[in-house]
Amino acid sequence: MATVSLTVNGKAVTANVDPRTLLVQLLRENLRLTGTHVGCDTSQCGACVVHLDGKAVKSCTTLALSVDGATVTTIEGLAVNGVLHPMQEAFREHHGLQCGYCTPGMIMAAVDMVSRRGHSLDEATIRDDLDGNICRCTGYHNIVKAIAAGAEAMGKAATPTRKAAE
Amino acid sequence: MYAFTYHRPATARQAAGLLAKKEDAKLLAGGHTLLPTMKQRLASPTHLVDLGGCADLRGIERKGRNVVIGAMTTHAEVADSAVVREAIPSLAYLASHIGDPHVRHRGTIGGSVANNDPAADYPAALMALGATIVTNKRKLTAEEFFTGLYETALEEGEIVVRISFPLVSKAGYAKFRNPASRYALVGVFVAKRGSEVSVAVTGAGEGGVFRWPEAEAALKARFAAKSLDGIKHTAKGINADMHADAEYRAHLIGVMAREAVARATGK
Numbered sequence: 022m023a024t025v026s027l028t029v030n031g032k033a034v035t036a037n038v039d040p041r042t043l044l045v046q047l048l049r050e051n052l053r054l055t056g057t058h059v060g061c062d063t064s065q066c067g068a069c070v071v072h073l074d075g076k077a078v079k080s081c082t083t084l085a086l087s088v089d090g091a092t093v094t095t096i097e098g099l100a101v102n103g104v105l106h107p108m109q110e111a112f113r114e115h116h117g118l119q120c121g122y123c124t125p126g127m128i129m130a131a132v133d134m135v136s137r138r139g140h141s142l143d144e145a146t147i148r149d150d151l152d153g154n155i156c157r158c159t160g161y162h163n164i165v166k167a168i169a170a171g172a173e174a175m176g177k178a179a180t181p182t183r184k185a186a187e
Numbered sequence: 188m189y190a191f192t193y194h195r196p197a198t199a200r201q202a203a204g205l206l207a208k209k210e211d212a213k214l215l216a217g218g219h220t221l222l223p224t225m226k227q228r229l230a231s232p233t234h235l236v237d238l239g240g241c242a243d244l245r246g247i248e249r250k251g252r253n254v255v256i257g258a259m260t261t262h263a264e265v266a267d268s269a270v271v272r273e274a275i276p277s278l279a280y281l282a283s284h285i286g287d288p289h290v291r292h293r294g295t296i297g298g299s300v301a302n303n304d305p306a307a308d309y310p311a312a313l314m315a316l317g318a319t320i321v322t323n324k325r326k327l328t329a330e331e332f333f334t335g336l337y338e339t340a341l342e343e344g345e346i347v348v349r350i351s352f353p354l355v356s357k358a359g360y361a362k363f364r365n366p367a368s369r370y371a372l373v374g375v376f377v378a379k380r381g382s383e384v385s386v387a388v389t390g391a392g393e394g395g396v397f398r399w400p401e402a403e404a405a406l407k408a409r410f411a412a413k414s415l416d417g418i419k420h421t422a423k424g425i426n427a428d429m430h431a432d433a434e435y436r437a438h439l440i441g442v443m444a445r446e447a448v449a450r451a452t453g454k
Contacts, residue, residue: 023193040193040235043222063223065367067289076263076292082222083293086193087215087239133288152369153287 025089029054030098038085045069045080048095056096056125060155067154070126070133071095077133079153096125099132107178108132111171112164119158130154131168132175140176142169188222189231195240199348202236203323207344209234214346216259216298219290244297244348249274252354258297258347262286265296275316277358277451281308281376284362286369297347300332303339303395305426306370308362310396314387315376316358319351335394355380357410359451361443362390365430372431373439375399377447379410386444391425391436402444411452412445 026035029052036051048054048071057080060068064082071080072094099106105113108131118124134142134150147165156164194209196202206212213232215221216239224230238244244259247268254274256265265271266283285291285299285308299309300320313320313329320327323346332340341347355378362374371390378385384406386399405414420440422433431439 040191041188062226064219064290067287070289073292077289078292079289082219084193084215084218084222084237086195087218087237089195130289137288150288153289 023086025085027088027090028092030094036085040084040086042085043081044071044073044078044083044085044088044093047085048080048093054095054097058122058125060122060126065153065155066123067126067130068123070129070154072129072133075136077130094129096129099128106132107174108135108168108171111174112167115163115167115170117160117164117167119156119160123154123156123158127151127154127156127164127168131171134168135172135175140172142172144169188225189228191225191232191235193235193237195237197240197242199238199241199244199323199346202238202241203344203346205234205236206346209236212236214238214301216301217261217294218298219286219294220298220302220304238297238346247271250351254278254352254354255349256296256352257349258300259295260297262291262294262296262299263288266291274354275352275358277360277376277378278312278316278352280450281312281360284308284364284369296350300350301339301341301347303333303335303337304370305336305392305395306365306368306372306374306390308360308371308374308389311371311374311376311387311389312352312360313350314396314398315378315385316352316355317378317380317385318353320347321349321351322347329396333396338395353380357451359447359449361446361450363439363443373436373443375440375443375447377402377406377444377451379406379451382407384410386447388420388440388444391420391440393424393426399440399444406448410448412448412454415441415445415448 058068060066064079069081212234215237244257246257248255262282262285271279320332358378360376362371373391374389376387384403386402389396420437422437425433425436427433
């Protein structure tokens with residue numbers, strides 16, 4: 022067993038794990054954050070996507086011990102005080118899900134997409150960048166619509182905060 | 188996966204020390220090949236040496252007429268690097284088309300090169316651009332380094348430290364992606380330096396990446412996609428699997444080569 026310490030959704034956590042433990046297992050089994058899903062377990066489907074130091078990664082293909090000292094954000098870390106994150110709200114509004122299994126990964130990938138490419142995302146860019154996320158209900162159409170709307174909403178949500186800070 | 192002892196050295200030197208001392212130790216770079224392989228129990232190292240903490244293996248630098256990339260630099264970092272985009276845009280383009288965005292945040296150039304997957308993208312770039320692979324022990328050309336299917340010249344205890352790419356006058360990469368895995372069904376990297384032309388093919392060869400001398404000769408006479416008209420690669424020695432037979436892959440080599448030259452010449 023070995024010790025791993027990291028920050029998850031703003032909270033400092035420490036766990037004692039077998040070196041074989043994957044980041045997704047640490048999140049789900051040790052920390053009981055079961056919003057992050059295991060779909061394929063072979064780094065294809067993207068249901069396990071979380072943010073590691075601000076970047077989207079597949080937590081099924083990352084060892085827990087490799088992220089010692091890092092900052093991780095999961096789907097549970099997006100909403101603030103019970104208010105959905107603009108991207109979550111956009112998925113709800115545009116019905117960007119059917120069974121919902123891929124949704125946490127889709128939303129984490131979408132927020133990452135916005136941080137890399139900005140708030141104005143066209144359909145081709147979104148579809149291209151969803152390369153690493155699979156929806157087996159094949160409900161991509163509404164997912165793409167939700168991401169475009171969510172990206173725009175994130176821009177609007179960010180503007181007043183920035184102005185207030187200035 | 189089977190149990191292993193985990194090590195996280197802070198420098199390449201410490202990593203080399205562990206590799207020399209521990210029996211049956213394996214290096215972990217981005218982990219996007221090794222971890223899935225370990226999950227399937229196709230690999231079961233006793234010791235796993237994670238290079239993720241080695242800051243000295245990261246970074247991108249322009250050194251005179253070369254771009255030097257640390258082994259633990261991720262595909263996303265190469266794709267987004269202002270230095271690479273300006274000096275060798277075709278290399279940034281290649282990096283931006285490996286796997287998917289999440290894979291590119293973890294996968295590394297050193298890991299890709301050391302694994303020498305026959306369908307990986309980087310080996311074609313290293314071979315066509317005439318890159319030098321710098322290890323903790325020596326310097327190797329791409330021709331010396333890539334020795335066969337998943338085989339390299341790396342010896343016991345040897346670690347890829349960085350890769351140095353000389354600047355070229357023109358270069359381009361084109362790949363036909365496997366629609367499921369995003370690996371190259373066939374990928375062709377062309378580069379022109381002075382009067383020399385290199386054409387390197389990945390995804391197609393039974394023995395991994397290889398050069399295509401016939402296309403090089405034609406492009407040396409005139410560096411234009413049209414120069415490759417009528418030149419066909421043989422299906423002999425070309426991979427065949429459920430995704431594509433040898434004939435189809437051989438055909439794609441020509442198509443991708445013309446596309447790569449068109450990109451290199453901006454046409």
